[in-house]
Amino acid sequence: MPQPKPVDCIISARWILPITPAGKLFRDCSLVIHKGCIQAIRPSDNVLQDFTPTQHVQLNEHVLMPGLVNAHTHAAMSLLRGYADDLPLMRWLKDHIWPAEKRFVDADFVHDGTQLAMAEMLRTGTTCFSDMYFFPDAAAAAVHQAGMRAQITFPIMDFPTSWATDADNYIHKGLMLHDDYRSHPRIRIGFGPHAGYTVSDIPMRRIAVLAEELQAPVQIHLHETATEVLQAVDATGIRPIERLMDLGVLTPLTQCVHMTQLSDGDIDLLQESGASVIHCPESNLKLASGICPVQKLMNRGITIGLGTDGSASNNDLDMFGEITTAALVGKVAAHDAAALSAWQVLHMATLGGAKALGLDSQIGSLEVGKAADVIAVQLDELSSLPLYDLASHLTYSNRRTRVTHSWVAGKLLLRDGELTTLNETELRNRALHWQHVIQPPAAKPESLA
Numbered sequence: 001m002p003q004p005k006p007v008d009c010i011i012s013a014r015w016i017l018p019i020t021p022a023g024k025l026f027r028d029c030s031l032v033i034h035k036g037c038i039q040a041i042r043p044s045d046n047v048l049q050d051f052t053p054t055q056h057v058q059l060n061e062h063v064l065m066p067g068l069v070n071a072h073t074h075a076a077m078s079l080l081r082g083y084a085d086d087l088p089l090m091r092w093l094k095d096h097i098w099p100a101e102k103r104f105v106d107a108d109f110v111h112d113g114t115q116l117a118m119a120e121m122l123r124t125g126t127t128c129f130s131d132m133y134f135f136p137d138a139a140a141a142a143v144h145q146a147g148m149r150a151q152i153t154f155p156i157m158d159f160p161t162s163w164a165t166d167a168d169n170y171i172h173k174g175l176m177l178h179d180d181y182r183s184h185p186r187i188r189i190g191f192g193p194h195a196g197y198t199v200s201d202i203p204m205r206r207i208a209v210l211a212e213e214l215q216a217p218v219q220i221h222l223h224e225t226a227t228e229v230l231q232a233v234d235a236t237g238i239r240p241i242e243r244l245m246d247l248g249v250l251t252p253l254t255q256c257v258h259m260t261q262l263s264d265g266d267i268d269l270l271q272e273s274g275a276s277v278i279h280c281p282e283s284n285l286k287l288a289s290g291i292c293p294v295q296k297l298m299n300r301g302i303t304i305g306l307g308t309d310g311s312a313s314n315n316d317l318d319m320f321g322e323i324t325t326a327a328l329v330g331k332v333a334a335h336d337a338a339a340l341s342a343w344q345v346l347h348m349a350t351l352g353g354a355k356a357l358g359l360d361s362q363i364g365s366l367e368v369g370k371a372a373d374v375i376a377v378q379l380d381e382l383s384s385l386p387l388y389d390l391a392s393h394l395t396y397s398n399r400r401t402r403v404t405h406s407w408v409a410g411k412l413l414l415r416d417g418e419l420t421t422l423n424e425t426e427l428r429n430r431a432l433h434w435q436h437v438i439q440p441p442a443a444k445p446e447s448l449a
């Protein structure tokens with residue numbers, strides 16, 4: 001009789017929702033993990049006949065599913081949560097966010113803010129995120145230490161900030177970072193041209209050439225508001241997406257964030273180019289930017305990921321909340337309650353995001369050979385009962401507080417609600433430190449903790 005094979009870990013759970021194949025749900029099965037990857041999915045009653053685990057985790061009232069992929073955020077902006085609200089995008093940026101960033105953002109700010117964001121993300125089921133922020137070296141270092149997975153896109157703009165002086169300088173610094181992380185197993189560095197209206201043609205062309213050479217991802221805010229599109233048409237005679245196409249920036253490596261203002265011609269260009277879309281419904285609602293026509297894009301086979309955007313415009317990094325919002329808004333946008341089903345939104349928040357980020361061969365579903373990026377959600381509390389349809393509960397009944405465990409590449413980063421690589425007391429102290437340093441103009445200090 002063959003000896004059981006030694007493996008690092010077995011997680012036995014009430015349910016496993018692998019995302020692929022679509023609609024599949026395993027009951028009373030176990031996920032077998034070895035060297036950071038999924039080795040097998042087996043019925044729990046006989047898994048120990050074939051495998052001997054170093055660690056065996058029993059989660060009898062939980063569902064295991066792929067870790068959520070937050071495909072667009074500005075992690076360090078967790079330190080600017082609630083700093084300025086209830087304003088339209090350009091006033092919010094120009095009068096509040098950009099001046100605050102000029103005053104306060106440095107490598108320490110980004111390190112502390114990224115750690116704070118990762119604590120929130122791990123607790124709410126996100127195991128991989130895409131970041132776009134200044135001092136991306138500080139963000140990457142924080143991700144490396146915490147053990148999460150990330151796409152870090154370094155920002156590029158025409159104008160100076162505390163991180164770089166001009167577009168060439170942003171690109172130069174970003175390329176050095178790309179070199180540093182070239183072979184990192186969990187961190188991928190990409191280009192983050194901020195938007196069409198902040199990056200001129202010459203750097204855009206350079207980004208197109210370099211991204212192609214390095215096969216590196218490009219993430220850009222695009223068609224976020226009607227004003228952005230109208231002003232571009234006034235200035236150039238063409239829409240921002242047409243300009244990107246002309247400059248060679250729109251390719252399968254490109255991730256277009258927001259896309260709330262789309263003509264049929266824009267959708268044709270998206271489909272033709274193979275670029276993906278990152279949907280950030282809560283940020284779009286809060287800034288009254290508009291609504292991305294997600295079902296329409298899905299019908300055309302365009303890859304769509306889901307993102308929270310930064311904490312200053314959301315104001316949280318809770319992907320389960322975003323899943324609920326995406327499902328609801330998707331139905332209103334399509335004038336059809338059957339649009340954007342629970343399964344479709346769960347797919348968007350996992351494998352869709354992974355595909356948009358070019359990581360779908362590694363993550364996004366629980367399949368043999370993929371990295372063990374896994375979360376456990378507990379479903380035995382009264383508000384989860386009775387339970388007829390697991391995808392329905394995960395989508396429409398907000399589950400964020402029920403995430404108990406998060407693994408990245410087989411490493412346990414959240415154990416029974418406790419972070420294993422981030423120090424909560426330290427994070428609390430640093431957050432309070434920044435609260436005292438950053439005083440919002442309208443804040444009344446006596447009302448703050």
Ligand SMILES: [Zn+2]
Pocket residue numbers: 072073074221257309310
């Ligand atoms: Zn953004």
